Structures are given as structure tokens and as C-alpha cells.
Amino acid sequence: MDVDAKWRMISEQRVVLADLAAALPAGDLDRPSLCGRWRVRDVVAHVAFTPRSPGLPRILAAAVRARGDFDEVNRVMAVGHADRLGAGVAAELRAVAPLRDKPAITTLDNLVFDTLVHVQDVALPLGLEVTPPLDGLRAGAERVWRMGWPFWARRRLRGLQLVATDTSWVRGDGEPVHGSIRDLLLLLTGRTQAALPRLEGPGVRRLATT
CATH class of the missing domain: 1.20.120 (Four Helix Bundle (Hemerythrin (Met), subunit A))
Structure with a gap:
């Protein structure tokens, strides 16, 4: 963009x-x-x-x-x-x-x-569904992934591989966590409990216990 x-x-x-x-x-x-x-x-x-x-x-x-x-x-x-x-x-x-x-x-x-x-x-x-633009979500997820403070996403989500299901975006290594780029952005910015019900993959178990 x-x-x-x-x-x-x-x-x-x-x-x-x-x-x-x-x-x-x-x-x-x-x-x-x-x-x-x-x-x-x-x-x-x-x-x-x-x-x-x-x-x-x-x-x-x-x-x-x-x-x-x-x-x-x-x-x-x-x-x-x-x-x-x-x-x-x-x-x-x-x-x-x-x-x-x-x-x-x-x-x-x-x-x-x-x-x-x-x-x-x-x-x-x-309980409202608002669909954001994919290009903005992808740019946002990339920015949060690369930055440190205040989210420390790479450190906090170490051991997980984040895989977007609706656009081309994969980051991290480890147990896969699959979800829409919107829900991955929520996860990256610390909204874990909001994102969790819509995420899938082996890595979700770990997220659920942290």
C-alpha cells in the first residue's frame, strides 16, 4: 500500500x-x-x-x-x-x-x-460483523509482527507459525495456528480471547493455556 x-x-x-x-x-x-x-x-x-x-x-x-x-x-x-x-x-x-x-x-x-x-x-x-480490507489487515499484521513494543508479538508467540487462511501471509516457526488475517491481527495485538474461538490448528491448544 x-x-x-x-x-x-x-x-x-x-x-x-x-x-x-x-x-x-x-x-x-x-x-x-x-x-x-x-x-x-x-x-x-x-x-x-x-x-x-x-x-x-x-x-x-x-x-x-x-x-x-x-x-x-x-x-x-x-x-x-x-x-x-x-x-x-x-x-x-x-x-x-x-x-x-x-x-x-x-x-x-x-x-x-x-x-x-x-x-x-x-x-x-x-456481536456485529465488520469486514475490513484485506490489504490493510495484511499490512497491519506485518507491521505488528516486525515491531517490538508494545505487543512483542514475535517473542510472545514464539514457537507458533501463524498462517492466514484468506490471504498470503505466513510468519513464525512451530505449531501452526490457522485463521483469517483479521483474527491473526487481533491475536498479534493481544486480543487473544477474542480471536481464539475462530483460530484452528495444533498451536491453538497452547494459546488457550496462556
């Missing part, structure tokens, strides 16, 4: 998430997402907040308050933005969907998988 294709996919997935959130009953916005301690509205707000980053100094100050826990920094910022937006969270996300700004602490490749995964963080707990 070239740069323009990546930004188009991010914009399209933001609209998908905005439409999904707008169609939900108000109570469903407060249901748990796949992200621990994040409500559905918090995930939507996080995606909306991304192109309007508060800037590196504020992010670093928040990191100091969170004692270096960037997961907590993201959560606090998402919850705060969600509470400020209230019922307007879907409209805000739709308004910022075309923007190509990003925080200084991330990359475009990170935004690709981040956006794709967060759509699933909302859809799956609500």
Missing part, C-alpha cells in the same frame, strides 16, 4: 466506526470494548482524538503522571475526550475522518493497524 492508499483506508475505517457508533442505542456506547477498561465510546473517542493530538509536551506530561504507562495515558485521554464529546462522539469522528494529521509519537503504518483493530474492538463485543 502506498501512502495515499493507507490514508484512504484509515479515513474509510473511521467512517465505518462513526456509522457503527451512530447507529447504536445510547446504552451500548457504555458497554465494554475489547480494550480492557475502555468503553465503546472511549474507543471511538480515541480514534477521533488521534488526528487532533494535544502535542508532544502534553503527552509526555501525561506519561509522567502515569509513571511511564503509555497504555494508561491513552486510556485517560480517550475517556476524557469521550466524556467531553458525550452524545457527539460519532459526529466528531466523522468530521475528522479525512484528516491526515497524526501524533508525533506514532507512524502512518501504526495508524493503519490501530484504526483497523479499534473498529473490531467495538464491533465484536456488540
Whole structure:
């Protein structure tokens, strides 16, 4: 995927998430997402907040308050933005969907998988099926596989071979784990329990006990 294709996919997935959130009953916005301690509205707000980053100094100050826990920094910022937006969270996300700004602490490749995964963080707990673009999922899985922090996927999944069943993507050595590239991306980003029911192969037994 070239740069323009990546930004188009991010914009399209933001609209998908905005439409999904707008169609939900108000109570469903407060249901748990796949992200621990994040409500559905918090995930939507996080995606909306991304192109309007508060800037590196504020992010670093928040990191100091969170004692270096960037997961907590993201959560606090998402919850705060969600509470400020209230019922307007879907409209805000739709308004910022075309923007190509990003925080200084991330990359475009990170935004690709981040956006794709967060759509699933909302859809799956609500029992909704949203089909993401295969090229974006494949690029996202490759990026997460190659990066270290915060997922440490190669180390965490050592001894397993991940085999996508709907596109050409195989990584790792060991006991095979077969699944769609979407479910493998969920596994790579730590959403193991959400991905597990749809994965197959000898390696699944090990995943189920970790």
C-alpha cells in the first residue's frame, strides 16, 4: 500500500466506526470494548482524538503522571475526550475522518493497524460483523509482527507459525495456528480471547493455556 492508499483506508475505517457508533442505542456506547477498561465510546473517542493530538509536551506530561504507562495515558485521554464529546462522539469522528494529521509519537503504518483493530474492538463485543480490507489487515499484521513494543508479538508467540487462511501471509516457526488475517491481527495485538474461538490448528491448544 502506498501512502495515499493507507490514508484512504484509515479515513474509510473511521467512517465505518462513526456509522457503527451512530447507529447504536445510547446504552451500548457504555458497554465494554475489547480494550480492557475502555468503553465503546472511549474507543471511538480515541480514534477521533488521534488526528487532533494535544502535542508532544502534553503527552509526555501525561506519561509522567502515569509513571511511564503509555497504555494508561491513552486510556485517560480517550475517556476524557469521550466524556467531553458525550452524545457527539460519532459526529466528531466523522468530521475528522479525512484528516491526515497524526501524533508525533506514532507512524502512518501504526495508524493503519490501530484504526483497523479499534473498529473490531467495538464491533465484536456488540456481536456485529465488520469486514475490513484485506490489504490493510495484511499490512497491519506485518507491521505488528516486525515491531517490538508494545505487543512483542514475535517473542510472545514464539514457537507458533501463524498462517492466514484468506490471504498470503505466513510468519513464525512451530505449531501452526490457522485463521483469517483479521483474527491473526487481533491475536498479534493481544486480543487473544477474542480471536481464539475462530483460530484452528495444533498451536491453538497452547494459546488457550496462556
